[in-house]
Amino acid sequence: MTDHRGAGGAVPRRRGQGVLETQVLAALRAAPGPVAAGWVQERLGGDLAYTTVVTILTRLHVKGAVTRERSGRSFQWTAVADEAGLAALRMRRVLDSEADREAVLTSFVSTLSPGDERLLRALLDTTEDAEEGD
Amino acid sequence: MGVFVFLPLVLPLTAWPVARLAEHHLHPRAATWLLSAVAAVLALCSTLCLGLLMVVGTAQLPGNPLPDGWSDPEVRAAVPYDEIAGRIAIPALLAVLLACTGTAWRHLRVRRRAERALSGLPGSPVAVLPDPAPYAYALPGRRDRIVVTTGMLAGLDAGERRALFAHERAHLARRHHRFLLVVQLAARANPFLRPLRTAVVYSTERWADEEAAQAVGSRRTVARAVGKSALISRGSPVPALTHFTEAAGPVPRRVAALLGPAPSPRIWPPAFTAVGLAAWGATAGTTVSALSSANATVTLFFILHAATPM
Numbered sequence: 001m002t003d004h005r006g007a008g009g010a011v012p013r014r015r016g017q018g019v020l021e022t023q024v025l026a027a028l029r030a031a032p033g034p035v036a037a038g039w040v041q042e043r044l045g046g047d048l049a050y051t052t053v054v055t056i057l058t059r060l061h062v063k064g065a066v067t068r069e070r071s072g073r074s075f076q077w078t079a080v081a082d083e084a085g086l087a088a089l090r091m092r093r094v095l096d097s098e099a100d101r102e103a104v105l106t107s108f109v110s111t112l113s114p115g116d117e118r119l120l121r122a123l124l125d126t127t128e129d130a131e132e133g134d
Numbered sequence: 135m136g137v138f139v140f141l142p143l144v145l146p147l148t149a150w151p152v153a154r155l156a157e158h159h160l161h162p163r164a165a166t167w168l169l170s171a172v173a174a175v176l177a178l179c180s181t182l183c184l185g186l187l188m189v190v191g192t193a194q195l196p197g198n199p200l201p202d203g204w205s206d207p208e209v210r211a212a213v214p215y216d217e218i219a220g221r222i223a224i225p226a227l228l229a230v231l232l233a234c235t236g237t238a239w240r241h242l243r244v245r246r247r248a249e250r251a252l253s254g255l256p257g258s259p260v261a262v263l264p265d266p267a268p269y270a271y272a273l274p275g276r277r278d279r280i281v282v283t284t285g286m287l288a289g290l291d292a293g294e295r296r297a298l299f300a301h302e303r304a305h306l307a308r309r310h311h312r313f314l315l316v317v318q319l320a321a322r323a324n325p326f327l328r329p330l331r332t333a334v335v336y337s338t339e340r341w342a343d344e345e346a347a348q349a350v351g352s353r354r355t356v357a358r359a360v361g362k363s364a365l366i367s368r369g370s371p372v373p374a375l376t377h378f379t380e381a382a383g384p385v386p387r388r389v390a391a392l393l394g395p396a397p398s399p400r401i402w403p404p405a406f407t408a409v410g411l412a413a414w415g416a417t418a419g420t421t422v423s424a425l426s427s428a429n430a431t432v433t434l435f436f437i438l439h440a441a442t443p444m
Contacts, residue, residue, distance in 0.1 A: 022254030083254045088263035090251035091281065095269070098244050105244065106305045106314070106338065108270040108286075108298055109364040109385055116383040117368060123389045124361045127354050 017056075018090070020048070022083055024056045025065060034069065034076035063089045137214055139186060139430040141423065142179035146326035148419030149176065153333035155412040161397045162340035168413070169337065170313045173330040175420050177320035179427035184227045186434050187213060191220020203441035212437050233322040241315055249275045260299065262287065268366045270298055272305035280306070289366040294359035297350050301359075304345035310338040336384050343388055344397065357392035360385060 027043040028035070041053045048056075057077050060066045065086045068075040081089060112120065149172055156165040190213045193204035203209075210216040252261050252273075260280045268286035273279045280302040287295055305311075313334055321331040343360065347353040364385040391397075 018250045018253035025254075082264075084262070085264050087252050087255050087261065088265040088283065091248065091263060092265065092267065094244070094247045094251050098240075098247070105248065105271040105273060106302075106310055106342075108301060109360060109367055110383070112364050112368045112385055113383055116386050117365065119386040120361050120364060120389060123386060123393060124358060124365075127358055127361075127393065 017059075020052075020056055021060055021065075021086065024053060025060060025079055025081070025083065025086055028057075028066060028077055028079040029082065031077075031079070034071075034078045036071075036074055036076060040077065060086070063093065065089055138426040139183055139213055139434075140219075141426040142176070142183040142430075143324070144326070145419050145423040145426075146176045146180065146324050146330075149173070149327065149416055150329050152412045152416035153329045155408060156416075157333050157336060159408075160413075161399055162337045162344055165337040166310075166313055166334055166341055168416070169330050169334050170316050172416050172420050173317045173320035173327050173334070176423055177323040177327055179423045180324040181227070181230055182427050183430060184223050184230065186430055187219050187223035188227045189434070189438070190216055191223050194220060201442050203443055204438055206441050209437050209441050212434060230323050234319050237318050237322050238315070241318075245273070245275055248273050248281075252279065252281065268363065270302060270363070272302040272310075274306060274309070274311045278306040286363060286366070289362055290359060293350065293352070293355045294362060297346050297352075297356040297359035298363065300346035300349035301342045301356070304342040304349075305338070308338075308341065308345070310342065313338055336387075339384065339388060340391060343392055347392065347396070353392045353396065357389045360392065361389045 023044060024040060027040050030043065031039060037050065037054045037057055040057065041048060041050055044053070057066060057068070057075075061068055061077075063086070065081040066077050066079050068077050070076075149169075152172070153169060156169055160168065189200070189204070190209060192198050193200045193209065194217065213219055248271075255261050257277055259278065260282065263281060263283045265283040266285040268283060268289060270280070270282040270286050273281055280299060282298065282302075286298070290298060317327070317331040317334040321328045343356055346359075347356045350356065
């Protein structure tokens, strides 16, 4: 059982994926050091199939939330991000892959041209001068 | 119905000067409402008109499923240049439908994916993500959320952070994503409506800036928050495609507007000023567009009704 590519994992429906990733990451964070996928599965109470755990660990690895090192024929896994870090990594993937995200999510500021930047610095200088003058 | 059937396709041009003037002279709330409503009506009329042309165009095609009477000379006489117009209307209407479906679908997909990305976090209204990339977003959904990174917060002082949160809360509380979706769909339905989309994107930002200024009690703090976050975000890997113009971009204009006097809360400008005339012009253009679409629809309905064998 070293199918770390996880192709055979019974992946639960898409809605639950995010929650499962968080659970697996939380379990791995409780580990004393690098552990095998079986340790994580046990820690989760055996609700998940071994292949599912490996699939989710692999996905977390792709996102950069866990690292792994080969030991013998399988991997030892270590968490490098916490739940908020995982959310940040996921959010970055969404933002990077959606070219017209600005059309949906209202960003606080849009991008600046070099001319905008000079103008903006001049405007901000006036606010600071005014502060000092107060 | 004569050439009037084509009017709704070009009347969106009347909205261009209005978009410019509304941006400068109306309160951002009034500008957002006015421009979104104008865009929605003009887009609906333009699409309806395409649909009518398509019916006449399709009726000429051999083997079409429409009643034979619909390709009678009387029906075709109702539309000038019926052969060309009818033939162009078919692909045009299909393109509009595809583009609008695509836009609506992408809108939902981005929202769903963003919501799923945050699914492991506790359900607080503000999600602070540990990420050096500075960004802040208002995320509408079943549970409205503000997403902000530590990289963004690190560049702002306490007052400016309050301004940022107030700005994003205003986006969510005023449901700005709905206005944006309406004008995006309108711009897909008729490309002449694109300047209205740009104008509404800007006026929703200004609206949120003004609400934030009221919430934190200082226009200057909001101006500094907007300016500083734009400067810290400038290195972020966002494709900058719109920077070939010399005119100042939206961020410096927002900061300059915040440093100036507060906009008058009056909803409708007085009639005998440039803005007033423009506002009346937009209303007139929209009304004419709506009336000529209605006229064309009713006329064609009766012609087709008369031509349908009972």
